Amino acid sequence: MAAIRKTTKLIHVGNVPVGGGSPVSVQSMTKTDTRDAAATLRQIKALAGKGCEIIRVAVPDGDAAKSLSKIKKGSPIPVIADIHFDWRLALESIKQGVDGLRINPGNIGSDWKIKELVRALKDRPIPVRVGVNAGSLEKELLRRYGHPGPRALVESALKEIALLEKAGYEEIKVSLKASNVPTTVEAYRLFSKRAGYPLHIGISEAGPPGTGTIKSAVGLGILLSEGIGDTMRVSLTGNPVEEVRTAYRILQSLGIRESGPEIISCPTCGRTTIGIEGLAREVEKRLRKIKKPVKVAVMGCVVNGPGEAREADFGITGAKGRGMIFKKGKMLKTVKEKDLLDALMEEIEAWKP
Numbered sequence: 001m002a003a004i005r006k007t008t009k010l011i012h013v014g015n016v017p018v019g020g021g022s023p024v025s026v027q028s029m030t031k032t033d034t035r036d037a038a039a040t041l042r043q044i045k046a047l048a049g050k051g052c053e054i055i056r057v058a059v060p061d062g063d064a065a066k067s068l069s070k071i072k073k074g075s076p077i078p079v080i081a082d083i084h085f086d087w088r089l090a091l092e093s094i095k096q097g098v099d100g101l102r103i104n105p106g107n108i109g110s111d112w113k114i115k116e117l118v119r120a121l122k123d124r125p126i127p128v129r130v131g132v133n134a135g136s137l138e139k140e141l142l143r144r145y146g147h148p149g150p151r152a153l154v155e156s157a158l159k160e161i162a163l164l165e166k167a168g169y170e171e172i173k174v175s176l177k178a179s180n181v182p183t184t185v186e187a188y189r190l191f192s193k194r195a196g197y198p199l200h201i202g203i204s205e206a207g208p209p210g211t212g213t214i215k216s217a218v219g220l221g222i223l224l225s226e227g228i229g230d231t232m233r234v235s236l237t238g239n240p241v242e243e244v245r246t247a248y249r250i251l252q253s254l255g256i257r258e259s260g261p262e263i264i265s266c267p268t269c270g271r272t273t274i275g276i277e278g279l280a281r282e283v284e285k286r287l288r289k290i291k292k293p294v295k296v297a298v299m300g301c302v303v304n305g306p307g308e309a310r311e312a313d314f315g316i317t318g319a320k321g322r323g324m325i326f327k328k329g330k331m332l333k334t335v336k337e338k339d340l341l342d343a344l345m346e347e348i349e350a351w352k353p
Contacts (some may be wrong), residue, residue: 005227008198011171013054013125014099015077016172018127019198019230024256026247027200027233028240029056029082034064034071041074043240050078050244051259054231056080056102059089068096080129084136087113091120098219102129105160106136114160118167127171130160132187133204134178137291148178150186157191172197173230177204181219188228198230208237213246220250261287265298274318275336283316286345292353297326297346313351316344327351 010020018025028047032039034057044055059065059081072079080100081093085107093101108114121128134148137156145152153176164172174197176187184203192199203219206212217236223229234243236251241307248259265280280298287296297315315326323340325332327347335343 005230006192008196008230009170009172010076011173011198013080013127013231015080016053018200022230024224024229024251025053025231026051026244026251027054027056027080027231028052028243029058029233029235031240035067037067037070037074040067040071044071045193046079047240047244050241051248052077052240054078054080054100056233057080058082059093060084062089062092065089065092065096068093068098070304071255072097072099075157083108085109087117090117093122094124094126096310099124099129100129103160104133104136105156106133106138108160111163114163115167118164118169121171123171125169125171127173128164128169129173129175129200129238130157130164131175131200132156132160132177133182134180135204135275148183150176150183150190153178153183153187154190154194160195161195161197173200174198175200175202177202179203179205179215181215181222184219185222185238189226190224192228199228200233201229202233202235204235206235209242209246212236213242216246217250217253220247221254224250224254224256227347236342260293261290262293262295263298264295266300268300271303274300274323274340275318276300279316279341282341286346287325287342290348292348292351294348294351294353313353314344314348316340 008019011018016025030043032043034040046118055077070332078099080102081098082102084104087108090101129273132153137148141152141156157174157176176191201218201220201223206215232247234246236243250261251257252262263284268276283298295312297312299317309325312331316323318337321337322334323337324334325344
């Protein structure tokens with residue numbers, strides 16, 4: 001059973017609701033040069049095709065900011081401008097029509113710059129993410145706390161929120177990220193007790209697929225299992241499509257969102273007499289083309305195989321060169337091992353959930 005979500009303020013990033021009990025949305029960030037609008041749009045469309053619901057783009061300079069209008073017009077999903085250091089880039093991004101901003105309290109600068117930003121936002125109100133990062137915390141907080149621990153991250157966020165609220169702006173969401181999993185988890189727990197703004201969760205600089213996937217699954221899994229998190233990004237070094245796939249796997253494993261096929265497969269042991277490892281890889285590969293929320297079990301022996309196969313929408317299990325195909329708990333047919341994969345996929349493709 002999925003955890004009861006903490007109730008947070010509802011905001012909208014473009015047409016995507018965030019907070020207020022809305023489904024946990026999946027984000028990614030482009031890894032192209034934002035000044036190259038065509039390349040950036042190609043990556044956005046590829047990500048949207050895999051289920052990405054919100055995209056963030058880096059805005060390092062004025063030329064990148066001026067590309068945002070073209071990117072926004074061609075993007076099938078809402079676009080957030082990622083702003084560091086220069087508050088004027090945020091003003092230009094608003095003019096260019098983005099759906100949201102991310103600002104970093106650690107480097108955005110003086111309080112008066114926030115007031116100017118809010119003045120521009122009142123003409124075109126869009127959400128602002130107060131994006132705190134352990135790697136770029138304010139120097140004053142580092143001096144006071146000695147290191148970027150959970151309480152320092154929370155204080156940074158609350159200080160920036162207070163500035164926005166004082167200026168009359170509350171279309172806010174918040175992130176408190178570190179590359180250290182326990183630090184990140186505790187920061188989100190602390191903030192969740194202090195304020196009701198929607199939370200963007202993630203583990204920053206998690207690493208390449210493999211290490212980064214594990215760190216993200218552990219950290220985000222803990223938070224989501226406690227009902228914390230309204231939108232999420234898995235940060236991996238590599239193709240951003242893998243970020244989206246991993247995010248949905250995390251959500252699906254916790255029963256929070258369904259997203260296409262789910263495969264379960266046995267780890268194999270000395271009882272296995274058919275080629276489960278290769279079969280499971282091939283099933284997973286073929287299932288990528290399927291959009292239906294189907295659960296498929298690939299099992300290798302008579303101990304757990306039949307039971308697990310019966311619990312899935314479809315399942316296969318076998319021994320001694322032959323295999324059985326199950327559907328919704330009932331055995332459909334027995335086929336030769338060499339025909340097992342094709343027979344399974346035929347049944348899945350014909351199935352109407």
